[in-house]
Amino acid sequence: MAIESSYQSFPDPKKRRMRTSRKTYEAKKSREPEMEESLLQAEASFEETDKQEEKLRPHRLADYVGQKDLKSVLEIAIEAAKARKEPLDHLLLYGPPGLGKTTMSLILASEMGVTCKISAAPALERPRDIVGLLVSLQPGDILFLDEIHRLSRVAEELLYPAMEDFRLDITVGKGKTAKTRSIPLKPFTLVGATTRVGALTSPLRDRFGLLQRLRFYELDELSLIVERAAKVLSTEITAEGATEIARRSRGTPRIANRLLRRVRDYTQVKKLGTISSEIAAEALELYNVDPCGLDWTDRLILSAMIENFSGGPVGLETLAAATGEDAQTIEEVYEPYLLQIGFLQRTSRGRIALPGAWKHLGYTHPDEPY
Ligand SMILES: Nc1ncnc2c1ncn2[C@@H]1O[C@H](COP(=O)(O)OP(=O)(O)OP(=O)(O)O)[C@@H](O)[C@H]1O
């Protein structure tokens, strides 16, 4: 399989962890460890995107751990498309960062025996960017567009006929003399990826034949991913060691792989040999990754809810003001995992910190018997 990448990372400034100063938590904040943030962030860090991630990516569907529903749907789609000698239907993959959207797109290309061209929507600002990309596709090729919710209006409108009829409609000239020319394209598959499916326009969303959501991974799936990655990195690890890393990885393979690399450094420098659960726990303690995979800001959000608002309900904006975090960042970056592990609940009256969160942070929940 060939991979051609014009991918660049275009961080959405709003999505990055923005912080402002705040009074109540200033003392705690000053103790905030610097390195912890990047370790548990699900978005790819700059240096990770190319080198380390490529090395650990599975290349066949059989090696892609978990996401059972997604895999079953795609297995059928691949078999049907191959039998008909047609390209796959356009596919929209959505879900939190680091769960394997790019990986799946590359696997699809390799299973179909075609080339995958990778680009990110914000890189296609001018019409000629997307035109150039579409015209260069060979029959059956996969075009992977990351962050597809950030596609420009012009690019999106050029995509409609391209997706539907494999045709480009281009307007040449201006005013009265303007003419529309149609350029035929080779049949191709568009794989769109987004962390925000709600931000897609409905005409674009409707043009995808397959819409698939990626879910957070279960502990046993993540343990398998860690074991597999350790093998690729020629690192010895016990099953319990892999589970210990998996437990702290926020249901996210990218984080699991990153934590494994840090534990591997620690083990190597301290000459500890095989990674056991004790060694993994010791190393991750050092990096301030707590046993539930919470980072400093997760703990700040939960403790603010408990201490300042008796566990809630508290509105998102109020919580944002109380923690000095951006509301959108809380909603998109932190909440999904806290909801997933049952530490937080969203209600119509606001957010509530659930008993599990109280217990984890060492508070006694009012409903708990003494
Ligand atoms: N199902 C899986 N099995 C094994 N490894 C996986 C799986 N999914 C992801 N990974 C690993 O996690 C890393 C991140 O995956 P990937 O880059 O595909 O995430 P993504 O969903 O595209 O993230 P983003 O939204 O940030 O683009 C990859 O390097 C890969 O090694």
Ligand SMILES: [Mg+2]
């Ligand atoms: Mg990706």
